[in-house]
Amino acid sequence: MFDLLGLGLKIILNPSTFLLITAGTILGVIFGAMPGVSASMAVALALPFAYAMSPVIAIAFLVSVYCASITGGGITAILFKIPGTPSSAPTTFDGYPMAQRGEAGKALGFSLVASAVGGLVAAFAMALVSPQLSNIALEFGPSELFAVSFLGLSVLSCLDSDNIVKTLISGLIGLLLACVGMDPMLGIARFTWGTSTLLSGIEMIPIMIGLFAVTEVLKQTIKPKKVQAVDEKNDSSKKMKTVLPTAKEVWETKSTMARSSILGTLVGILPGAGATIASFLSYAIEKKVSKHPEKLGTGIADGIVASEAANNAATGGSMVPLLSLGIPGGNAAAIMMTALVIKGVQIGPLLVKTQPEYLASVFGSMLVTNIVMVIVAMGVAKVFAKILAIPYTILGPVIVMLATIGAYALKNNMGDVILMASAGIIGYIFVKLGYNSAALVLGLVLGQMSESNFRRAYTLSNGDLVKVFTKPITAVLMIACVIMLVYPLVKSILSKKK
Helix, strand or coil: CHHHHHHHHHHHCCHHHHHHHHHHHHHHHHHHHCCCCCHHHHHHHHHHHHCCCCHHHHHHHHHHHHHHHHHHHHHHHHHHCCCCCHHHCCHHHHHHHHHHCCCHHHHHHHHHHHHHHHHHHHHHHHHHHHHHHHHHHHCCCHHHHHHHHHHHHCCHHHHCCCCHHHHHHHHHHHHHHHCCEECCCCCCEECCCCCHHHHHCCCHHHHHHHHHHHHHHHHHHHCCCCCCCCCCCCCCCCCCCCCCCCHHHHHHCHHHHHHHHHHHHHHHHCCCCHHHHHHHHHHHHHHHHCCCHHHCCCCCHHHHHHHHHHHHHHHHHHHHHHHHHCCCCCHHHHHHHHHHHHCCCCCCCCHHHHCHHHHHHHHHHHHHHHHHHHHHHHHHHHHHHHHHHCCHHHHHHHHHHHHHHHHHHHHCCHHHHHHHHHHHHHHHHHHHHCCCHHHHHHHHHHHHHHHHHHHHHHHHCCCCHHHHHCCHHHHHHHHHHHHHHHHHHHHHHHHHHC
């Protein structure tokens, strides 16, 4: 462990390398804070810079962009209710209400500390138990991965305990939208209505931008509400600044931070699971175990910590199967693997043993990035927060313009812009009717993964459903899913009887 730490710091603290890692961190935070730029897209945009670097430095640079972009996504999620990355969507539940109360600086402080702690925990976990954890990941076949994705869907009943039925319906609509496009097994078009735009499926980013950004603009336009970055009780002329939580405040959230960091690391290790499942799952579990679950969603630190610690921890977890097995844990990890393969690196189980400098450089990069990004994000947040002083008659159209650019830039396709605008209008109607936009996004995110893994598992078992669901890991996870889905319903019925 200490040898790995020493080697990693020796690589990263070289002046030229340290500057590259710092530059990657700045790029990552900015890309992550921009609506429509996911963590995977941030890594893809940074990829050309890595071509001129040596393989060891290139992977460290791309890891810094990846980690920082997840953190950057929380900035706009808190200030504007626009998740910069899909994994920051649960951060809006408590971060945005805090910003509306004039506690944006405090919310950003908790977000950054939780991000740093989650990232550091994942980095040490990756270095300590990378081979052992990757062996566990090998046990996960299609049926187990279906159970993991279904476990993510089971949090639907926790997103809005006051309106469980409409939340579940919202999630089912998301699952239906995930079926649009090419059949993952047969390769035939489904529900495309002859439109070429829908052949690749309904893209998550335009839908997410529409449901969160455009819907919020419509709400603010129809029922204007002052957006502020400072507390009205204080001098409103003071500039909003990120306020890092005190040691006492951090200690009060220690359980949430520890739970979310460990959960995020474990979920990140599973191929295909990723930071989005980690953040939603962590938030749902926090709502189960919290001493004051009714306060979650109203603007408290625990909700921000649960989301941000988990999604940042998932970044470290996703590197475990990549470095130990040559299996990318997510889209961003797949892009990094492509960069290494292009440079002639033999990815696989022998990489960690024969060339430990790769694991060491990733470890060192994550340590440095998770510290540097706190300082960088504070500066970026300060710039973004100044936008809040702009009257909403100007700010609203600017947000819509940025949202349009973000949707169009995905594939340079006007179809995605139309998709975003439609999602915004439908999202507004959703909110008015009491349905849940976040549940729809969750269904859309996990729908294709659930379907493809279930169908593969069903095919491999020769159509035997009993065989699919009686595998030990699958059975345990499915029991947990049922408990999570049924518990809120049973609790609601019992409380009504009392």
